[in-house]
Amino acid sequence: MLNNYSNEDKVLLAVDCIIFGFEKDQLKILLIKRDFEPEKGKWSLIGGFLKKNETLDQAGNRVLKHLTGYDNIYMEQFNAYSEVDRDPVDRTISVSYYALINIETHSALEEQYAAQWFAIDDIPKLIFDHDIMVKHALNRLRYRATHKPIGFELLPEKFTMKQLQKLYESILNTKLDKRNFTSKINGLDILVKLEEKDMNSSRKGSFLYMFDETKYKKKVEEGFTFKI
Amino acid sequence: MLNNYSNEDKVLLAVDCIIFGFEKDQLKILLIKRDFEPEKGKWSLIGGFLKKNETLDQAGNRVLKHLTGYDNIYMEQFNAYSEVDRDPVDRTISVSYYALINIETHSALEEQYAAQWFAIDDIPKLIFDHDIMVKHALNRLRYRATHKPIGFELLPEKFTMKQLQKLYESILNTKLDKRNFTSKINGLDILVKLEEKDMNSSRKGSFLYMFDETKYKKKVEEGFTFKI
DNA sequence: TCAAAAGTGTTTGCCATACACCCATGA
DNA sequence: TCATGGGTGTATGGCAAACACTTTTGA
DSSP states (O other), rough: OOOTTTTTTTEEEEEEEEEEETTTTTTEEEEOOOOHHHOOOOOOOOEEEETTTTHHHHHHHHHHHHHOOOOOOOEEEEEEEOOTTTSSSSOOOEEEEEEEOOOGGGHHHHHHHTTEEGGGGGGGBSSTTTHHHHHHHHHHHHHHHHHSSOOOGGSSSSHHHHHHHHHHHHHHHHHOOOHHHHHHHHOOOOOOEEEEEEOOOOOOOEEEEEEEEHHHHHHHTTTOOOOO | BOOOOSSSEEEEEEEEEEEEEEETEEEEEEEEEESSSSSSSSEEEEEEEEOSSHHHHHHHHHHHHHSSSSSSOOOEEEEEEEOOSSSSSSOOOEEEEEEEEEGGTTTTHHHHHHHHEGGGGGOOOOSTTHHHHHHHHHHHHHEEEEEHOOOOGGGGGGHHHHHHHHHHHHHHHHOOOHHHHOOOOOOOOOOEEEEEEEEEEEESEEEEEEHHHHHHHHHHHTTTOOOO
């Protein structure tokens, strides 16, 4: 006998994305104004429905590509939400992803869509259970960013030590000591210090760095583990 | 206009459970022999389909209750699996949970169902993508057990320091130093040392301990964080 | 010459690790 | 009395945290 599962209930599966960015020393998330009922006009995460012939990761990528035009965005699934009435229209389970993008290379987002960046401690009330999703996403990001070198996804390719520090400060919601941070990062030995300086922030200028992914991967193979 | 999502695809949602237990100094998982096609007779995780009017947590609890008769089992959701062909019968997305049970109080499981405990480094080939689920569950358990006092879920109410050490050794897949382990645990100050001894393992007998959940919660409120 | 940010080392305390002997008991 | 597992303390090294002054440069 071939069981065909025909008596089982089918449901809608949505993918919702918490898109993180970093700008003006602040961690931000991208929200859109929902343009259909229910909750039309309210702020919402970016999302979409899973289609029959794609995986959740593919659906997440599709949603992100539709919004940004890019399809190599860092993304991690973190939780499924399934309260029976979480979406008043129809029974919908949502699998949530957080994504990290470099705001500078996606600067056209805000005009193209009714999208807007919000600093993480200034987020408006969101529809459905999206508030709790954001909270969970941030927890996951905090953990991941201290254990894997994903923070660089949020920065331009070339960045200063100060930018990196501010990034971690805003992800972790703490102040860090400049000297300790610098020596910790240098100790990791996965950045390239460029000759070039960023002259925007001071007269003296500050050296730019790049993440050396090749070196990082080589070190991982040799047993290195990233930890901040 | 009220959007009714009517053009979207619906899918089956399954819940699969990795049930961990601890017996004879070994971390184990409970598997069943699948009794319907496809893959009938192969080893499989315990699972079930999400019903229209329940949450994923409720579905997980239902599956566990059906198997064990208990419904207060520690359980944590950890990932959704969505490869298009992961289940050959129909498009099915699986949300996976790991659960921790005390084997002693559920000793009848093996006979009641075609279920069997397998030591984690002696697990047979499983159906579908269940192998990878087990691997991910173990990773999550390793993380969680070092950050929250959930290991006790796997032990009898009263346990010896040695049992606790062996438990952590098998979860973390390492050897631990007896003196260091003991003083670390005692330093946490969340166990009650009983007057009672376990006389089964030696002539001298070894003191029994209990997890003091009330004390733990009080300490957490005061800023304590569990860490092993 | 001054204001503003960049860059740089040392000291301290704590925690993780390594390590070995005596104790209690029943056979 | 002996074999078996239970129970206990100290010394060391490494890492995290605290901390302040000099440098550079354009205005």
